[in-house]
Amino acid sequence: MQGVHTEKAPGGKLLRIKVDFNQEEGVIDDVQMHGDFFIHPEDFVEKIEQLLVNLDQEDSEESISAGLGRIVENDGAELVGVTPEIIAKTFRTALASALAATTAQNQ
Amino acid sequence: MAKWRIIDVTANSAFLNMALDEAISEAVRSRQSSPTIRFYKWQPSAVSIGYFQSLKDEVDNGLCKKLGVDIVRRRTGGGAVYHDGNGEITYSVIAPESFFPKGITESYQEICGWIVNALAKIGIVAEFKPINDIITGGKKISGNAQTRRNSILLQHGTILFKLDVAKMFSLLKVPKEKISDKFISDVKQRVTSVTDINPAISEQQLKDALIAAFTEGKESGFGKPSDKEMAEAEKLARERYSSEEWNNLR
Numbered sequence: 001m002q003g004v005h006t007e008k009a010p011g012g013k014l015l016r017i018k019v020d021f022n023q024e025e026g027v028i029d030d031v032q033m034h035g036d037f038f039i040h041p042e043d044f045v046e047k048i049e050q051l052l053v054n055l056d057q058e059d060s061e062e063s064i065s066a067g068l069g070r071i072v073e074n075d076g077a078e079l080v081g082v083t084p085e086i087i088a089k090t091f092r093t094a095l096a097s098a099l100a101a102t103t104a105q106n107q
Numbered sequence: 108m109a110k111w112r113i114i115d116v117t118a119n120s121a122f123l124n125m126a127l128d129e130a131i132s133e134a135v136r137s138r139q140s141s142p143t144i145r146f147y148k149w150q151p152s153a154v155s156i157g158y159f160q161s162l163k164d165e166v167d168n169g170l171c172k173k174l175g176v177d178i179v180r181r182r183t184g185g186g187a188v189y190h191d192g193n194g195e196i197t198y199s200v201i202a203p204e205s206f207f208p209k210g211i212t213e214s215y216q217e218i219c220g221w222i223v224n225a226l227a228k229i230g231i232v233a234e235f236k237p238i239n240d241i242i243t244g245g246k247k248i249s250g251n252a253q254t255r256r257n258s259i260l261l262q263h264g265t266i267l268f269k270l271d272v273a274k275m276f277s278l279l280k281v282p283k284e285k286i287s288d289k290f291i292s293d294v295k296q297r298v299t300s301v302t303d304i305n306p307a308i309s310e311q312q313l314k315d316a317l318i319a320a321f322t323e324g325k326e327s328g329f330g331k332p333s334d335k336e337m338a339e340a341e342k343l344a345r346e347r348y349s350s351e352e353w354n355n356l357r
Contacts, residue, residue, distance in 0.1 A: 034161040034357060038184035040255055042158050080211050081238050
């Protein structure tokens with residue numbers, strides 16, 4: 001099932017995250033980040049998406065945000081118009097929506 | 108001080124425009140070309156989308172096809188833009204990163220300052236609005252996007268000359284979240300153009316003002332893309348920027 005959530009922080013850019021949840025295996029298959037934000041270098045977005053696919057589904061928004069902050073700093077990447085906090089919040093909401101859709105389908 | 112190459116306005120396909128930016132970036136990086144400021148138009152009219160955007164979320168693909176409007180993914184972030192063939196002048200600045208402030212906002216501010224100065228020359232009072240816009244009277248008149256790769260800064264952007272708002276927003280799917288914090292429900296109230304403000308200003312006057320402001324305080328001379336840049340750009344346009352794979356990348 002896919003969950004989608006969109007956020008736009010005041011003064012920031014639009015961020016839409018799509019989470020594909022694999023119901024049979026209970027894992028996240030894919031995460032896609034879209035929007036009019038900027039990330040330097042651009043292909044760093046794939047690293048963020050991969051981190052989100054691989055993390056523990058129980059991880060809190062705060063710990064996801066801290067993890068994102070660490071890889072951004074370690075790689076010397078720059079986020080413009082989005083922050084680790086917004087990415088974590090948008091991801092958690094999109095994942096919750098995918099899980100809710102899965103639960104609804106099973107009932 | 109390095110001498111800048113100024114490339115006067117040419118009209119190209121969306122694919123060649125984006126490919127030229129990349130080919131020139133590579134030539135500047137390898138020091139085969141001088142830092143370059145290029146002005147251009149889009150023929151046919153086109154929609155460009157930001158690197159991180161989903162084409163199907165942002166653009167009415169069917170309507171673009173019907174109207175003969177090309178669609179291209181940029182290698183810069185930012186939003187979707189409708190480039191009317193007669194409605195704007197687009198620029199690219201391509202130079203070593205070291206020419207500009209290290210901070211992203213500061214470097215936008217510097218280059219956007221040239222646009223603000225150009226608009227002032229034709230009587231339009233505008234200001235830079237972070238992250239990447241230029242506004243006048245609260246409305247956007249110029250959008251800009253930047254990338255930095257291999258120590259080269261590329262910033263490109265549009266200055267709206269004549270606006271077909273209905274067409275612009277029929278081709279683009281504007282999400283309501285994007286405008287929510289501006290308290291404006293009607294997206295048509297968010298943008299303006301040079302001729303909306305003063306219909307007496309010609310495109311030539313805008314172009315002259317842009318060239319004067321962009322070259323102020325710089326040693327510069329007019330030039331053209333080299334044969335090598337053009338050959339590389341044509342290859343990139345064919346193999347990357349017009350490909351489904353690139354344009355549906357995300």
